[in-house]
Amino acid sequence: MKEFLRTKGFKMTPQRELIFRSFFELGRHVSVDELYDKVRLQDNTVGYSTVWRNLKLICRVGLAEVVNIGDGITRYDRVTNIPHGHLYCLKCKELIEFNVEQIVGMLAHKTSDYNFTPENFKIEIQGYCENCRESEVEVVEETKSDA
Numbered sequence: 286m287k288e289f290l291r292t293k294g295f296k297m298t299p300q301r302e303l304i305f306r307s308f309f310e311l312g313r314h315v316s317v318d319e320l321y322d323k324v325r326l327q328d329n330t331v332g333y334s335t336v337w338r339n340l341k342l343i344c345r346v347g348l349a350e351v352v353n354i355g356d357g358i359t360r361y362d363r364v365t366n367i368p369h370g371h372l373y374c375l376k377c378k379e380l381i382e383f384n385v386e387q388i389v390g391m392l393a394h395k396t397s398d399y400n401f402t403p404e405n406f407k408i409e410i411q412g413y414c415e416n417c418r419e420s421e422v423e424v425v426e427e428t429k430s431d432a
Protein backbone atom coordinates (compact mmCIF):
# COMPACT_ATOMS: atom_id res chain seq x y z
CA MET A 286 0.00 0.00 0.00
CA LYS A 287 2.87 2.33 0.87
CA GLU A 288 4.48 1.66 -2.47
CA PHE A 289 1.20 2.01 -4.29
CA LEU A 290 0.61 5.46 -2.81
CA ARG A 291 4.15 6.56 -3.56
CA THR A 292 3.71 5.70 -7.22
CA LYS A 293 0.61 7.92 -7.14
CA GLY A 294 2.59 10.72 -5.54
CA PHE A 295 1.29 10.45 -1.96
CA LYS A 296 3.08 9.77 1.30
CA MET A 297 1.90 7.14 3.74
CA THR A 298 1.78 8.54 7.24
CA PRO A 299 0.81 6.47 10.32
CA GLN A 300 -2.57 8.24 10.51
CA ARG A 301 -3.18 7.70 6.85
CA GLU A 302 -2.26 4.06 7.19
CA LEU A 303 -4.74 3.66 10.04
CA ILE A 304 -7.51 5.32 8.04
CA PHE A 305 -6.83 3.21 4.95
CA ARG A 306 -6.66 0.00 6.98
CA SER A 307 -9.88 0.84 8.82
CA PHE A 308 -11.68 1.54 5.56
CA PHE A 309 -10.80 -1.84 4.11
CA GLU A 310 -11.61 -3.61 7.38
CA LEU A 311 -15.08 -2.08 7.43
CA GLY A 312 -15.76 -3.57 4.02
CA ARG A 313 -18.30 -2.03 1.71
CA HIS A 314 -20.47 1.08 1.67
CA VAL A 315 -18.71 2.97 4.40
CA SER A 316 -19.90 6.44 5.40
CA VAL A 317 -17.50 9.07 6.72
CA ASP A 318 -19.14 8.80 10.15
CA GLU A 319 -18.66 5.05 10.30
CA LEU A 320 -15.04 5.31 9.30
CA TYR A 321 -14.46 8.16 11.73
CA ASP A 322 -15.90 6.11 14.60
CA LYS A 323 -13.71 3.15 13.74
CA VAL A 324 -10.55 5.20 13.39
CA ARG A 325 -11.24 6.99 16.70
CA LEU A 326 -11.32 3.67 18.53
CA GLN A 327 -7.65 3.25 17.65
CA ASP A 328 -6.49 6.84 17.73
CA ASN A 329 -8.69 9.58 19.15
CA THR A 330 -6.40 12.35 17.96
CA VAL A 331 -7.50 11.89 14.35
CA GLY A 332 -9.85 14.66 13.28
CA TYR A 333 -13.01 14.30 11.25
CA SER A 334 -11.68 16.32 8.34
CA THR A 335 -8.54 14.16 8.22
CA VAL A 336 -10.70 11.06 7.87
CA TRP A 337 -12.81 12.75 5.22
CA ARG A 338 -9.78 13.96 3.25
CA ASN A 339 -8.21 10.52 3.28
CA LEU A 340 -11.44 8.94 2.14
CA LYS A 341 -11.35 11.32 -0.81
CA LEU A 342 -7.78 10.23 -1.42
CA ILE A 343 -8.78 6.56 -1.41
CA CYS A 344 -11.22 7.45 -4.19
CA ARG A 345 -8.72 9.56 -6.06
CA VAL A 346 -6.21 6.72 -6.31
CA GLY A 347 -8.97 4.48 -7.63
CA LEU A 348 -9.47 2.14 -4.66
CA ALA A 349 -12.99 3.27 -3.86
CA GLU A 350 -15.87 5.12 -5.41
CA VAL A 351 -18.73 7.20 -4.14
CA VAL A 352 -22.19 5.66 -3.90
CA ASN A 353 -24.89 8.30 -3.69
CA ILE A 354 -28.35 6.88 -3.16
CA GLY A 355 -29.95 10.24 -2.53
CA ASP A 356 -30.76 9.70 1.15
CA GLY A 357 -28.22 12.28 2.26
CA ILE A 358 -25.59 9.74 3.27
CA THR A 359 -22.53 9.52 1.05
CA ARG A 360 -21.10 6.03 1.11
CA TYR A 361 -17.79 4.86 -0.17
CA ASP A 362 -17.55 1.50 -1.86
CA ARG A 363 -14.31 -0.32 -2.53
CA VAL A 364 -13.64 -0.95 -6.17
CA THR A 365 -13.71 -4.60 -7.20
CA ASN A 366 -13.25 -6.42 -10.48
CA ILE A 367 -16.70 -7.97 -10.45
CA PRO A 368 -19.43 -5.49 -11.33
CA HIS A 369 -22.18 -5.30 -8.74
CA GLY A 370 -25.42 -3.43 -8.43
CA HIS A 371 -27.13 -2.20 -5.32
CA LEU A 372 -30.46 -3.09 -3.86
CA TYR A 373 -31.38 -0.25 -1.57
CA CYS A 374 -33.90 -0.75 1.21
CA LEU A 375 -36.02 2.38 1.60
CA LYS A 376 -36.75 1.53 5.20
CA CYS A 377 -33.58 0.32 6.95
CA LYS A 378 -31.32 1.99 4.36
CA GLU A 379 -29.37 -1.22 3.92
CA LEU A 380 -27.42 -1.63 0.69
CA ILE A 381 -27.42 -5.18 -0.59
CA GLU A 382 -25.08 -6.06 -3.43
CA PHE A 383 -26.04 -8.25 -6.29
CA ASN A 384 -24.05 -9.62 -9.19
CA VAL A 385 -24.74 -7.74 -12.40
CA GLU A 386 -22.13 -9.35 -14.63
CA GLN A 387 -24.78 -10.75 -16.98
CA ILE A 388 -26.85 -7.57 -17.04
CA VAL A 389 -23.77 -5.47 -17.74
CA GLY A 390 -22.92 -7.76 -20.63
CA MET A 391 -26.42 -7.30 -22.02
CA LEU A 392 -26.29 -3.53 -21.57
CA ALA A 393 -22.92 -3.30 -23.27
CA HIS A 394 -24.39 -5.20 -26.19
CA LYS A 395 -27.40 -2.85 -26.30
CA THR A 396 -25.35 0.33 -26.17
CA SER A 397 -23.35 -0.81 -29.17
CA ASP A 398 -26.57 -0.36 -31.17
CA TYR A 399 -26.11 3.33 -30.49
CA ASN A 400 -22.44 3.28 -31.36
CA PHE A 401 -21.73 4.05 -27.74
CA THR A 402 -18.86 2.72 -25.65
CA PRO A 403 -19.88 2.35 -22.01
CA GLU A 404 -17.27 3.02 -19.35
CA ASN A 405 -19.25 2.90 -16.19
CA PHE A 406 -22.46 1.34 -14.92
CA LYS A 407 -24.63 2.20 -11.99
CA ILE A 408 -27.37 -0.27 -11.30
CA GLU A 409 -29.50 0.51 -8.33
CA ILE A 410 -32.91 -0.82 -7.38
CA GLN A 411 -34.89 0.70 -4.55
CA GLY A 412 -37.40 -1.25 -2.55
CA TYR A 413 -37.76 -3.21 0.67
CA CYS A 414 -35.53 -5.91 2.06
CA GLU A 415 -36.80 -9.16 3.47
CA ASN A 416 -36.95 -7.85 7.02
CA CYS A 417 -38.74 -4.63 6.18
CA ARG A 418 -41.13 -5.96 3.54
CA GLU A 419 -43.75 -7.40 5.89
CA SER A 420 -44.30 -4.20 7.86
CA GLU A 421 -44.28 -2.12 4.67
CA VAL A 422 -47.02 -4.19 3.03
CA GLU A 423 -49.31 -3.42 5.98
CA VAL A 424 -48.71 0.32 5.61
CA VAL A 425 -49.51 0.21 1.89
CA GLU A 426 -52.76 -1.65 2.53
CA GLU A 427 -53.80 0.80 5.20
CA THR A 428 -53.33 3.79 2.91
CA LYS A 429 -55.26 1.99 0.18
CA SER A 430 -58.32 1.45 2.38
CA ASP A 431 -58.23 5.15 3.34
CA ALA A 432 -58.55 6.23 -0.29
Ligand SMILES: [Zn+2]
Nearest residue numbers: 313362369382
Ligand atom coordinates in the same frame (compact mmCIF):
# COMPACT_ATOMS: atom_id res chain seq x y z
ZN1 LIG B 1 -21.44 -1.90 -3.44
Ligand SMILES: [Zn+2]
Nearest residue numbers: 374377414417
Ligand atom coordinates in the same frame (compact mmCIF):
# COMPACT_ATOMS: atom_id res chain seq x y z
ZN1 LIG C 1 -34.77 -3.10 5.10
